[in-house]
Amino acid sequence: MPAGRDDDALTWDGDDDPTLDVGAAETTEAVNQTGAAAPLPEGWSAVGKGSKTLDSPEGEDVEAPVDPRGSLESDAQGPAPREPMGNVELISLGVLGGFSVLYAVGWLIGGLRLQDAAQFLVASVAYQVSLWLAILAPIVWFGSVYLLTTGSKKWVRFLWLIGGVLFLIPWPFIMVGAIGR
Incomplete structure (x- = not known):
């Protein structure tokens, strides 16, 4: 030993x-x-x-x-330095970003289907400008909320993003699009 x-x-x-x-x-x-x-x-x-x-x-x-x-x-x-995003936050941002893209497509489809009826109400140029503003609105909303709320709390960011999802529903698509016909 x-x-x-x-x-x-x-x-x-x-x-x-x-x-x-x-x-x-x-x-x-x-x-x-x-x-x-x-x-x-x-x-x-x-x-x-x-x-x-x-x-x-x-x-x-x-x-x-x-x-x-x-x-x-x-x-x-x-x-x-900011703390990294958690899994739930990252997935939630992806889902809300997906809603924004789908809403933009919904505004495009609904707006193009209303184009023939809209020429009796507004000028062609005014309709095209408003159509493209409506198409870009969900994407601009998501991007601006994401950038402007980087320093704030997470619940504030998600409150604004969910508000945009509720506020920017593509009504022309719902009323005249695939669902309304």
Whole structure:
């Protein structure tokens, strides 16, 4: 039986490497005999809790910000990075975007079917302009809501998108299109 360790079967070669010993090093955190933080070697940078004291001159205690979005340091660097979209949000945006595309197709089909009846009411040019505005309205609504609500809460974005789905229903398609005939 080897001398010195009871559990020698549970070790690997190189376990005695001092860089792997994290138990005792975390409590001292590079503090020298005077109590001040030891300077880092050239090319190294401190990260994590307590890293501000290592970067400051003479080991001064500098307050690290608790909330990175509310600190002055993050304001100087620009806006904080956004969290990525979750699966539910991504699928919901895809479904609502699909509604926008289908609504645009519905406005096109319904509008083209009303074209003959509309020449008695409005000029041809006015009808074409209003037809293309109606076709583009659902797509423009989706794009503008998506871009303008990037900094707001998710429920606000989805409220506006669902409002657009309800507001921009292609009534000519429903009344005269495939359903109305």
